[in-house]
Amino acid sequence: MxxxxxxxxxxxxxxxxxxxxxxxxxxxxxxxxxxxxxxxxxxxxxxxxxxxxxxxxxxxxxxxxxxxxxxLVRQSEKVSIHTNYLKKLLESKKAFYCFHTTEELEEEQKNQALEKISFKHECEHKNISSEEATNKLKTNNAIIRLKTPYKKIIFKDLVKGEVEFDTSLLGDISLAKNLDTPLYNFAVVVDDHESEITHIIRGEDHLSNTPKQILIIEALGFNQPEYAHLxxxxxxxxxxxxxxxxxxxxxxxxxxxxxxxxxxxxxxxxxxxxxxxxxxxxxxxxxxxxxxxxxxxxxxxxxxxxxxxxxxxxxxxMVPAEIAKFIAPYLDMYNPTEAQLIKVAHLFRERLNIFSEVKELAGFIFALPIYEASLLSWKESSKEKTKEKLEVVLNVLESIPEDSFDIDSTTTELMPKANELGRGEVLWPLRVALSGMAKSPSPFEILDVLGKKESINRIKKALGKLNEA
Ligand SMILES: [Zn+2]
CATH class of the missing domain: 3.40.50.620 (HUPs)
Incomplete structure (x- = not known):
């Protein structure tokens, strides 16, 4: 099978x-x-x-x-099949019409609650003859119930092992509001049968439905599927x-x-x-x-x-070109080029947990955040010293031709200066000038993504800030 x-x-x-x-x-x-x-x-x-x-x-x-x-199957489109099975159960007297009103049932439920027993409706209407029931239906509302046989139901759940239920706790379970309105447990059983479902794997919250569904399966003479409650x-x-x-x-x-x-x-x-x-x-x-x-x-x-x-x-x-496609929607407002997206992908792929984070992580590449001039100074360094170092950096970067401006050339040219003048003193103000942030990837990585023109602009902007401050 x-x-x-x-x-x-x-x-x-x-x-x-x-x-x-x-x-x-x-x-x-x-x-x-x-x-x-x-x-x-x-x-x-x-x-x-x-x-x-x-x-x-x-x-x-x-x-x-x-x-x-x-x-795909829509349950609502299968109602005629449900109706046929309901008729079968009524004809074979395995189901019956219950004429108790909502008020009567609520009253019963209230009394059972006082006795601290969970609600069940054992209905004496199962003994009404079919002629009498047909007559009563002309003037009364009725729901269709199963004549619940009282017994123990034991089934082997693929997750929970052997599960046992006492059906006398269920009362006569409801199947449908009327011939055209099946209720949940009945509809599920019929639909699973019609689709020849062999294994029902579902959440544990359905466990209490299972004995009811097994009783309905037995009444209809269907094969019982295997169950697994997650x-x-x-x-x-x-x-x-x-x-x-x-x-x-x-x-x-x-x-x-x-x-x-x-x-x-x-x-x-x-x-x-x-x-x-x-x-x-x-x-x-x-x-x-x-x-x-x-x-x-x-x-x-x-x-x-x-x-x-x-x-x-x-x-x-993932390769950066592939990541670029996924991050593009989150950077849409900056109209990035594909080359920029690939560089951003390369820069952040180790750090990204989810693609939407790229907006916060990489936004500074497309729009320089507003920052305070004081952020440019490394530790206790003075404004003048910071300016001095940034001017050195600016001169070095301007000397690199635009078409060879990348992570290697900027590192090769700048690192000797940084080693000579102090790494923090040189690289911190550069990184802040490029990113506008206290935390960001390394300045060389940012230079590479921004390119020569934008990098120079941002450093000049930083110098302007220091002059004003
Ligand atoms: Zn009843």
């Missing part, structure tokens, strides 16, 4: 990284078993689902490279990862300039440990190495520092 897995997100918001990880584990498991990974949009919750979030899910999965097989993703403070921890949607991470390969690499390591201490895996390696049975039971930590470090390792391995 061909392995088939699925991701079934609801379009109720931007795709959360937790959904991305679940999708990825489903993808990995399908690929390593030469199976198929499918996508279903669970949009039956009309109040919460919003059409605009569907493209967000599709774009997120595409960005990560988690391509699904075949057409540990939740926690923030570093071990609370549930949410917006207050910063970026949590795939969309956020795309905008910040993460690489999809690095993101996947990071997601794979949340709740799963490879056999050795290796940290960087490409997708082929993950398909080979990933092991669902080695997924931990405890919550997985979402550590942004780790993500940044992984992303940085991927950036470091």
């Amino acid at each position: 061909k392995v088939r897995t699925r991701i079934a997100p609801s379009p109720t918001g931007h795709m959360h990284v937790g959904t991305a990880r679940t999708a990825f584990f489903n993808y990995l498991f399908a690929k390593q078993n030469h199976g198929e990974f499918l996508l279903r949009i669970e949009d039956t919750d009309i109040e919460r689902s919003k059409k605009e979030y569907e493209p967000d899910i599709l774009n997120g999965l595409k960005w990560l490279g988690l391509n699904w097989e075949g057409e 540990p939740l993703i926690l923030a570093t403070d071990r609370s549930k990862l949410s917006k207050r921890h910063g970026a949590v949607s795939v969309n956020d991470f795309t905008k910040l300039g993460y690489l999809p390969e690095a993101m996947l690499n990071f997601l794979a390591l949340i709740g799963w440990h490879p056999k050795d201490e290796k940290e960087i895996f490409n997708i082929e390696e993950l398909i080979k190495e990933f092991d669902l049975t080695r997924v931990q039971k405890a919550g997985g930590i979402f550590d942004i520092e780790k993500l940044n470090s992984i992303n940085n390792q991927y950036i470091k391995n």
